[in-house]
Amino acid sequence: xxxxxxxxxxxxxxxxxxxxxxxxxxxxxxxxxxxxxxxxxxxxxxxxxxxxxxxxxxxxxxxxxxxxxxxxxxxxxxxxxxxxxxxxxxxxxxxxxxxxxxxxxxxxxxxxxxxxxxxxxxxxxxxxxxxxxxxxxxxxxxxxxxxxxxxxxxxxxxxxxxxxxxxxxxxxxx
Amino acid sequence: xxxxxxxxxxxxxxxxxxxxxxxxxxxxxxxxxxxxxxxxxxxxxxxxxxxxxxxxxxxxxxxxxxxxxxxxxxxxxxxxxxxxxxxxxxxxxxxxxxxxx
Numbered sequence: 322x323x324x325x326x327x328x329x330x331x332x333x334x335x336x337x338x339x340x341x342x343x344x345x346x347x348x349x350x351x352x353x354x355x356x357x358x359x360x361x362x363x364x365x366x367x368x369x370x371x372x373x374x375x376x377x378x379x380x381x382x383x384x385x386x387x388x389x390x391x392x393x394x395x396x397x398x399x400x401x402x403x404x405x406x407x408x409x410x411x412x413x414x415x416x417x418x419x420x421x422x423x424x425x426x427x428x429x430x431x432x433x434x435x436x437x438x439x440x441x442x443x444x445x446x447x448x449x450x451x452x453x454x455x456x457x458x459x460x461x462x463x464x465x466x467x468x469x470x471x472x473x474x475x476x477x478x479x480x481x482x483x484x485x486x487x488x489x490x491x492x493x494x495x
Numbered sequence: 496x497x498x499x500x501x502x503x504x505x506x507x508x509x510x511x512x513x514x515x516x517x518x519x520x521x522x523x524x525x526x527x528x529x530x531x532x533x534x535x536x537x538x539x540x541x542x543x544x545x546x547x548x549x550x551x552x553x554x555x556x557x558x559x560x561x562x563x564x565x566x567x568x569x570x571x572x573x574x575x576x577x578x579x580x581x582x583x584x585x586x587x588x589x590x591x592x593x594x595x596x
Contacts, residue, residue, distance in 0.1 A: 478566070
Protein backbone atom coordinates (compact mmCIF):
# COMPACT_ATOMS: atom_id res chain seq x y z
CA UNK A 322 0.00 0.00 0.00
CA UNK A 323 2.76 2.45 0.90
CA UNK A 324 4.55 1.49 -2.29
CA UNK A 325 1.43 2.38 -4.25
CA UNK A 326 1.27 5.80 -2.63
CA UNK A 327 4.98 6.36 -3.16
CA UNK A 328 4.68 5.39 -6.81
CA UNK A 329 1.80 7.78 -7.38
CA UNK A 330 3.44 10.71 -5.60
CA UNK A 331 6.86 10.11 -7.16
CA UNK A 332 5.43 9.79 -10.66
CA UNK A 333 3.38 12.94 -10.34
CA UNK A 334 6.32 14.87 -8.84
CA UNK A 335 8.61 13.80 -11.68
CA UNK A 336 6.06 14.56 -14.41
CA UNK A 337 5.05 17.95 -13.06
CA UNK A 338 8.64 19.02 -12.40
CA UNK A 339 9.50 18.22 -16.01
CA UNK A 340 6.40 20.15 -17.09
CA UNK A 341 7.59 23.19 -15.09
CA UNK A 342 10.69 23.36 -17.25
CA UNK A 343 9.06 22.27 -20.52
CA UNK A 344 5.96 24.46 -20.66
CA UNK A 345 6.41 27.79 -22.40
CA UNK A 346 3.73 29.87 -20.74
CA UNK A 347 4.99 30.96 -17.28
CA UNK A 348 1.45 30.76 -15.86
CA UNK A 349 1.20 27.09 -16.80
CA UNK A 350 4.69 26.48 -15.37
CA UNK A 351 3.63 28.04 -12.07
CA UNK A 352 0.42 26.00 -11.98
CA UNK A 353 2.23 22.73 -12.58
CA UNK A 354 4.65 23.76 -9.82
CA UNK A 355 1.57 24.12 -7.61
CA UNK A 356 0.53 20.53 -8.39
CA UNK A 357 4.07 19.43 -7.60
CA UNK A 358 3.99 21.19 -4.21
CA UNK A 359 0.79 19.38 -3.27
CA UNK A 360 2.28 16.02 -4.17
CA UNK A 361 5.47 16.78 -2.23
CA UNK A 362 3.23 17.55 0.74
CA UNK A 363 1.56 14.16 0.25
CA UNK A 364 4.97 12.51 0.18
CA UNK A 365 5.80 14.26 3.47
CA UNK A 366 2.63 12.82 5.01
CA UNK A 367 3.65 9.29 4.01
CA UNK A 368 6.99 10.02 5.73
CA UNK A 369 5.19 11.04 8.96
CA UNK A 370 6.11 14.70 8.67
CA UNK A 371 2.60 16.11 8.99
CA UNK A 372 3.66 19.53 10.23
CA UNK A 373 5.99 20.02 7.28
CA UNK A 374 3.25 18.93 4.88
CA UNK A 375 0.97 21.65 6.24
CA UNK A 376 3.75 24.23 6.16
CA UNK A 377 4.64 23.20 2.62
CA UNK A 378 1.10 23.85 1.43
CA UNK A 379 0.69 27.09 3.40
CA UNK A 380 4.05 28.68 2.59
CA UNK A 381 4.84 27.31 -0.86
CA UNK A 382 1.43 26.96 -2.42
CA UNK A 383 -0.13 29.79 -0.46
CA UNK A 384 2.53 32.47 -0.35
CA UNK A 385 5.37 31.83 -2.76
CA UNK A 386 3.31 30.68 -5.71
CA UNK A 387 0.80 33.52 -5.32
CA UNK A 388 3.77 35.91 -5.40
CA UNK A 389 4.98 34.30 -8.62
CA UNK A 390 1.59 34.49 -10.29
CA UNK A 391 1.24 38.09 -9.12
CA UNK A 392 4.51 39.06 -10.78
CA UNK A 393 3.64 37.14 -13.95
CA UNK A 394 0.37 39.03 -14.16
CA UNK A 395 2.05 42.40 -13.44
CA UNK A 396 4.72 41.94 -16.08
CA UNK A 397 2.17 40.55 -18.55
CA UNK A 398 4.42 37.89 -20.04
CA UNK A 399 2.27 35.47 -21.97
CA UNK A 400 4.72 33.62 -24.16
CA UNK A 401 8.34 32.73 -23.75
CA UNK A 402 9.84 32.67 -27.20
CA UNK A 403 12.54 30.00 -27.32
CA UNK A 404 14.90 28.01 -25.24
CA UNK A 405 18.31 29.33 -24.43
CA UNK A 406 21.14 28.60 -26.84
CA UNK A 407 22.97 26.96 -23.92
CA UNK A 408 20.99 23.73 -24.10
CA UNK A 409 23.97 21.72 -25.32
CA UNK A 410 25.97 22.79 -22.28
CA UNK A 411 23.00 21.93 -20.11
CA UNK A 412 22.81 18.44 -21.58
CA UNK A 413 26.55 17.91 -21.16
CA UNK A 414 26.32 19.00 -17.52
CA UNK A 415 23.13 17.23 -16.51
CA UNK A 416 23.06 13.88 -18.28
CA UNK A 417 26.46 12.59 -17.02
CA UNK A 418 25.67 13.83 -13.51
CA UNK A 419 22.31 12.09 -13.59
CA UNK A 420 23.73 8.80 -14.88
CA UNK A 421 26.47 9.02 -12.28
CA UNK A 422 24.02 9.51 -9.44
CA UNK A 423 21.86 6.62 -10.66
CA UNK A 424 24.92 4.38 -10.80
CA UNK A 425 26.05 5.47 -7.34
CA UNK A 426 22.62 4.84 -5.88
CA UNK A 427 22.12 1.48 -7.55
CA UNK A 428 25.58 0.41 -6.40
CA UNK A 429 25.18 1.68 -2.87
CA UNK A 430 21.53 0.79 -2.38
CA UNK A 431 22.12 -2.65 -0.95
CA UNK A 432 24.79 -1.40 1.41
CA UNK A 433 22.57 1.45 2.51
CA UNK A 434 19.66 -0.84 3.26
CA UNK A 435 21.55 -3.57 5.05
CA UNK A 436 23.88 -1.20 6.90
CA UNK A 437 21.11 1.03 8.15
CA UNK A 438 21.68 -0.11 11.71
CA UNK A 439 25.15 1.41 11.64
CA UNK A 440 23.75 4.63 10.24
CA UNK A 441 21.08 4.66 12.91
CA UNK A 442 22.11 7.19 15.50
CA UNK A 443 20.59 6.81 18.90
CA UNK A 444 17.22 8.52 18.57
CA UNK A 445 17.48 11.29 21.12
CA UNK A 446 14.46 13.04 19.64
CA UNK A 447 12.58 10.18 18.09
CA UNK A 448 9.71 10.90 15.77
CA UNK A 449 6.73 10.43 17.98
CA UNK A 450 3.07 10.41 17.19
CA UNK A 451 2.81 14.11 17.95
CA UNK A 452 4.93 15.50 15.17
CA UNK A 453 4.23 19.20 15.70
CA UNK A 454 5.00 19.04 19.42
CA UNK A 455 8.29 17.28 18.80
CA UNK A 456 9.33 19.75 16.10
CA UNK A 457 8.46 22.68 18.34
CA UNK A 458 10.48 21.31 21.22
CA UNK A 459 13.47 20.69 18.95
CA UNK A 460 13.17 24.07 17.28
CA UNK A 461 13.04 26.04 20.50
CA UNK A 462 15.72 24.13 22.35
CA UNK A 463 18.45 22.78 20.07
CA UNK A 464 17.92 25.09 17.12
CA UNK A 465 17.00 28.27 18.97
CA UNK A 466 19.85 30.38 17.58
CA UNK A 467 19.27 29.37 13.92
CA UNK A 468 15.61 30.13 14.47
CA UNK A 469 16.46 33.69 15.50
CA UNK A 470 18.84 34.00 12.54
CA UNK A 471 16.01 32.87 10.24
CA UNK A 472 13.84 35.69 11.54
CA UNK A 473 16.69 38.11 10.78
CA UNK A 474 16.94 36.66 7.25
CA UNK A 475 13.23 37.29 6.72
CA UNK A 476 13.52 40.87 8.00
CA UNK A 477 16.47 41.63 5.71
CA UNK A 478 14.67 40.08 2.73
CA UNK A 479 11.55 42.14 3.44
CA UNK A 480 13.45 45.42 3.68
CA UNK A 481 15.54 44.54 0.64
CA UNK A 482 12.52 43.67 -1.49
CA UNK A 483 10.81 46.94 -0.59
CA UNK A 484 13.92 49.01 -1.30
CA UNK A 485 14.65 47.29 -4.62
CA UNK A 486 11.13 47.29 -6.00
CA UNK A 487 9.93 50.71 -4.90
CA UNK A 488 9.81 53.57 -7.33
CA UNK A 489 11.93 56.55 -6.35
CA UNK A 490 9.93 59.50 -5.13
CA UNK A 491 11.19 62.00 -7.65
CA UNK A 492 11.25 59.51 -10.52
CA UNK A 493 7.84 60.43 -11.91
CA UNK A 494 8.88 64.08 -12.30
CA UNK A 495 12.33 63.43 -13.69
CA UNK B 496 6.36 -2.68 3.63
CA UNK B 497 8.69 0.27 3.74
CA UNK B 498 10.21 2.13 0.83
CA UNK B 499 14.02 1.97 0.50
CA UNK B 500 15.80 5.27 0.99
CA UNK B 501 17.43 5.01 -2.43
CA UNK B 502 14.06 5.46 -4.14
CA UNK B 503 13.70 8.84 -2.46
CA UNK B 504 17.24 9.72 -3.49
CA UNK B 505 16.52 8.83 -7.13
CA UNK B 506 13.31 10.88 -7.11
CA UNK B 507 15.16 13.81 -5.56
CA UNK B 508 17.95 13.49 -8.14
CA UNK B 509 15.41 13.57 -10.98
CA UNK B 510 13.76 16.70 -9.62
CA UNK B 511 17.10 18.38 -8.88
CA UNK B 512 18.53 17.78 -12.34
CA UNK B 513 15.29 18.95 -13.92
CA UNK B 514 15.80 22.17 -11.97
CA UNK B 515 19.42 22.45 -13.15
CA UNK B 516 18.29 21.94 -16.76
CA UNK B 517 15.66 24.62 -16.29
CA UNK B 518 18.16 27.13 -14.93
CA UNK B 519 20.52 26.44 -17.81
CA UNK B 520 18.15 26.33 -20.78
CA UNK B 521 15.25 28.68 -20.07
CA UNK B 522 15.45 32.30 -21.15
CA UNK B 523 12.53 33.60 -19.15
CA UNK B 524 13.86 34.82 -15.82
CA UNK B 525 10.65 33.84 -13.98
CA UNK B 526 11.02 30.27 -15.26
CA UNK B 527 14.60 30.30 -13.96
CA UNK B 528 13.37 31.24 -10.47
CA UNK B 529 10.73 28.48 -10.67
CA UNK B 530 13.52 26.01 -11.48
CA UNK B 531 15.42 27.17 -8.39
CA UNK B 532 12.28 26.33 -6.40
CA UNK B 533 12.38 22.84 -7.94
CA UNK B 534 15.94 22.36 -6.69
CA UNK B 535 15.04 23.54 -3.19
CA UNK B 536 12.14 21.08 -3.10
CA UNK B 537 14.42 18.24 -4.16
CA UNK B 538 16.66 18.92 -1.18
CA UNK B 539 13.60 19.08 1.06
CA UNK B 540 12.51 15.61 -0.09
CA UNK B 541 16.00 14.34 0.74
CA UNK B 542 15.97 15.94 4.18
CA UNK B 543 12.60 14.47 5.13
CA UNK B 544 13.44 11.04 3.74
CA UNK B 545 16.63 10.87 5.78
CA UNK B 546 14.86 12.25 8.82
CA UNK B 547 12.41 9.37 8.55
CA UNK B 548 15.18 6.88 7.87
CA UNK B 549 17.36 7.90 10.81
CA UNK B 550 14.41 8.68 13.12
CA UNK B 551 15.91 12.09 13.86
CA UNK B 552 13.97 15.34 13.78
CA UNK B 553 16.94 17.48 12.74
CA UNK B 554 16.18 16.96 9.06
CA UNK B 555 12.65 18.27 9.41
CA UNK B 556 13.90 21.34 11.27
CA UNK B 557 16.33 22.02 8.44
CA UNK B 558 13.49 21.80 5.93
CA UNK B 559 11.83 24.50 8.00
CA UNK B 560 14.89 26.74 7.63
CA UNK B 561 15.15 25.95 3.92
CA UNK B 562 11.54 27.08 3.55
CA UNK B 563 12.38 30.36 5.28
CA UNK B 564 15.32 30.96 2.98
CA UNK B 565 13.19 30.05 -0.05
CA UNK B 566 10.57 32.63 0.92
CA UNK B 567 13.25 35.30 1.35
CA UNK B 568 14.85 34.35 -1.96
CA UNK B 569 11.54 34.61 -3.79
CA UNK B 570 10.77 38.02 -2.33
CA UNK B 571 14.16 39.51 -3.25
CA UNK B 572 14.30 37.74 -6.63
CA UNK B 573 10.89 38.96 -7.72
CA UNK B 574 11.75 42.49 -6.57
CA UNK B 575 14.87 42.35 -8.74
CA UNK B 576 12.78 41.09 -11.66
CA UNK B 577 10.35 43.99 -11.26
CA UNK B 578 13.22 46.50 -11.12
CA UNK B 579 14.82 44.92 -14.22
CA UNK B 580 11.55 44.95 -16.12
CA UNK B 581 11.11 48.60 -15.21
CA UNK B 582 14.48 49.60 -16.62
CA UNK B 583 14.72 47.28 -19.65
CA UNK B 584 11.07 46.31 -20.25
CA UNK B 585 12.00 42.70 -20.93
CA UNK B 586 12.59 39.58 -18.84
CA UNK B 587 14.67 37.67 -21.35
CA UNK B 588 18.00 36.87 -19.73
CA UNK B 589 19.90 37.22 -23.00
CA UNK B 590 19.10 40.91 -23.04
CA UNK B 591 20.80 41.48 -19.69
CA UNK B 592 24.47 41.70 -20.58
CA UNK B 593 25.51 44.73 -18.56
CA UNK B 594 27.65 42.71 -16.14
CA UNK B 595 29.03 40.32 -18.77
CA UNK B 596 32.76 40.72 -19.09
